Amino acid sequence: MLSQRAARQSLNRLAIQRPSMTWELAKFAFPAAVATGKYMQIRPTSSTTDTTDPTKILAQQRLNRPVAPHLTIYRPQITWYASALHRVTGAALSGGLYVFATAYLVAPLLGWHLESASLAAAFGALPLAAKLIVKLGVALPFTFHSFNGVRHLIWDLGRNLTNKQVITSGWTVVGLSVTSALLLALL
Incomplete structure (x- = not known):
C-alpha cells in the first residue's frame, strides 16, 4: 500500500514537471504520460492484412474446431x-x-x-x-x-x-x- 502511494506520487510529480510532453514521446509510455492520460497504446486491428469478410473467417474457424462427441459415444441409459x-x-x-x-x-x-x-x-x-x-x-x-x-x-x-x-x-x-x-x- 505504501509502495503504491509512493509510485503514484512520483508519477504525479513527473506529470507536473513535464506538462508540455509531445505525442511522439508519449507513445513510449513514460510514467508521466500514463499518469496524465496522454498515452495510448496503438495496435494493428488484425495480424494479417486480409480484407475478406469476417463472417467467412469465423465460418472457416468453426470448421477447424473439433466436434464434441455429444450423445454418440455414450451408451443409452x-x-x-x-x-x-x-x-x-x-x-x-x-x-x-x-x-x-x-x-x-x-x-x-x-x-x-x-x-x-x-x-x-x-x-x-x-x-x-x-x-x-x-x-x-x-x-x-x-x-x-x-x-x-x-x-x-x-x-x-x-x-x-x-x-x-x-x-x-x-x-x-x-x-x-x-x-x-x-x-x-x-x-
Missing part, C-alpha cells in the same frame, strides 16, 4: 429415457388438457358439440381396435407420468439414489406403466 419421457408426457398431457378446455369453451360459438353425450356417442361408434388404441394413447402417458412422478418424489426424500436403485426403479416404472395402461385400455 434408462435414466435418460425416463427423464425425457417424463417431460414429454407432462407436456403432452397438459397441452392436451389446454387444447380440449379451449375447444370446449369456444364450441358453443362455433357450433361444435363437445358435450359428454356426443363425445360418448362418437367414441362408442369407433371399432374395437380404434377404441383400444385411443384408450392406450391416453392411458400410457398418464400412467408413466404418474409413476415416474412418484419415483421423483421418493428421490426428493433422499431415498433410492444409488445407481443400481435408480436403474431398478426406472425399469419398475416402465413395467408398471405398461401394465396399468393395458389394464385401463382393456376396461
Whole structure:
C-alpha cells in the first residue's frame, strides 16, 4: 500500500514537471504520460492484412474446431429415457388438457358439440381396435407420468439414489406403466 502511494506520487510529480510532453514521446509510455492520460497504446486491428469478410473467417474457424462427441459415444441409459419421457408426457398431457378446455369453451360459438353425450356417442361408434388404441394413447402417458412422478418424489426424500436403485426403479416404472395402461385400455 505504501509502495503504491509512493509510485503514484512520483508519477504525479513527473506529470507536473513535464506538462508540455509531445505525442511522439508519449507513445513510449513514460510514467508521466500514463499518469496524465496522454498515452495510448496503438495496435494493428488484425495480424494479417486480409480484407475478406469476417463472417467467412469465423465460418472457416468453426470448421477447424473439433466436434464434441455429444450423445454418440455414450451408451443409452434408462435414466435418460425416463427423464425425457417424463417431460414429454407432462407436456403432452397438459397441452392436451389446454387444447380440449379451449375447444370446449369456444364450441358453443362455433357450433361444435363437445358435450359428454356426443363425445360418448362418437367414441362408442369407433371399432374395437380404434377404441383400444385411443384408450392406450391416453392411458400410457398418464400412467408413466404418474409413476415416474412418484419415483421423483421418493428421490426428493433422499431415498433410492444409488445407481443400481435408480436403474431398478426406472425399469419398475416402465413395467408398471405398461401394465396399468393395458389394464385401463382393456376396461
